[in-house]
Amino acid sequence: MEGMESTQNPAAPKPEPYIEPWMRGPIDGVSALIAPALYAFDHAREDLAKWTEGLTQEQLWATPHGFGSVGFHLRHLAGATDRLLSYAEGTQLSPEQLAYLKAEHNPGATREELLAGMDAAFQKVEAYVKTLDPAKYTEFRGIGRKQLPTTVSGVLFHIAEHVQRHIGQAISAAKLTKVS
Secondary structure, three states, rough: OOOOOOOOOOOOOOOOOOHHHHHOOOOOOOOOOOOOHHHHHHHHOOOOOHOOOOOHHHHOOOOOOHHHOOOHHHHHHHHHHHHHHHHHHOOOHHHHHHHHOOOOOOOOOHHHHHHHHHHHHHHHHHHHHHOOOHHHHHOEEEEEEOOOOEEHHHHHHHHHHHHHHHHHHHHHHHHHHHHH
């Protein structure tokens, strides 16, 4: 309309559109054959930082409609990623890992502590993958006491899919606690 001034500065730079991790190019030091498994970690870090922002301690540990709390999902991501990495490395679970598993539902940790724990577990997998010879991707790995059969790449891709499953659940729980 004539006489109305725009509130937008036409010279201001336009915000960059969000580009998901899997579209940002190769990961230094990681084979293109296994990199897709690691994109899930950056996606998880970004999504959880966004969707947990501003949650109170009460909201973090709330169980809306009986769903797992945001805190549980974050703690579980750290623990499950660490346990699955043990299988990828060809080792069995330690007593400390089993104790962590039993305590995953216990409330108390802060958002920052939970995000840091999850990030530390992701960094361990990333470091492992960067030193992994691609010739080992198809090596047998036994899961659990029954030694259920998979491969190194099978474990790594399961970590990625497991992370994404719990990210979705954590985001849903975060949304539900904000409206409750």
